[in-house]
Amino acid sequence: MSAVRWGILTTARIAQDRFLPAMRKARNADASAISSHNGKAAEVAERFGIPAAYTSHEELLADPNIEAVYLPFPNGLHAEWIIAAAEAGKDVLCEKPLVGSLEDYTRAVDACERNNVTLMEAFMYRFHPQHQKVREFIDAGRIGQIVSLHARFHFVMNRTPGEVRLQTGLEGGAINDVGCYAIDIMNMVMGRAPSTVYAKGASPADPVETTVAGILDYDGVIGTFDCGFEGPRTHTLQIIGTEGHITLDRAFDPDPGETARVTISFRDGRSEIFDIVEDQFKVEIERFSTWVRNSGHDVVHRELTEQNLAVRLAAHESLASGLPALVRAVQPIEHHRLLQEQ
DSSP states (O other), rough: OOOOEEOOOSHHHHIIIIIIHHHHSSSSSEEEEEEEEESSSHHHHHHHHHHEEESSSHHHHOOOOOEEEEEEGGGHHHHHHHHHHHHHTTEEEEESSSSSSSHHHHHHHHHHHHTTOOEEEOOOOGGGGHHHHHHHHHHHTTTTTTEEEEEEOOOOOOTTTOOOOGGGGGSSHHHHHHHHHHHHHHHHHSSSOOOOEEEEEEEEEESSSSSSEEEEEETEEEEEEEEEEESEEEEEEEEESEEEEEESSOOOOTTTTTTEEEEETTTTOOOOEEOOOOOOHHHHHHHHHHHHHHSSSSEHHHHHHHHHHHHHHHHHHHHSSOEEEEEOOOOOOOHHHHHHHH
């Protein structure tokens, strides 16, 4: 299989520190172009050996050599650029969370389906093999029936001027930035969205919530999460069952080369430890490139994306009302039916 030719629509830190180094290790992907409005594209292109550098994202999208793009813009701009990339015929790997509203979800998915391109929400943690280990334990019944789940993701934000994650107009806030990971992992473990969400948030000085805790009711199985921008970095998951529990100490974003530890503990006091090292960005890039080459164009992990959006919408509703909120299933336009009628 020939390598997929990628365009990188940013020179931001996530591209330079994580995505581009991972792409260098990927077996089926090449960074073929990079773009930025800040004048840094040529410098970054030289550093990473990228053949083409553009001073606008529109120029990159017009490059016929580019097959897929990585899109890590502020949350509130995702839908606009997904649509632009789809109209240019590019497959799209868009940073999480994909979008923040039902309207934007429908617009983005419709554009991708009309233009026959692949779209995926870039939850890179899903591709770390520690989560395959967790699924193996659960499917084998090693911890019995799941009773509760508890996810946590915090870090101290550097409050630079114009920080996009602190802006309401760009869909900032702790739920969209880090709480989405906790929500996603619990939905993935349970195989469904919860029925209700109760969330409480706080913010000492910012216009968005910077610390949030929430309760997700999976019809008798309780999930809890807390997340924020104020405390030391921690990202953990614990799944408690009737016969034991599973703990992940680097559940969402272990650095390349960093050990992620999976511990399974049993009622009789025994425990087993599994240390796993992997660059989850590399695996994500390779998997998406394979889908681009070999699969029918679609929304990859569509069910998880829709569940995550539904829960985040309910969590924000609960934050606003101070009451639990129902999780309403995402019901986008029936795209295939509409296309058939055209």
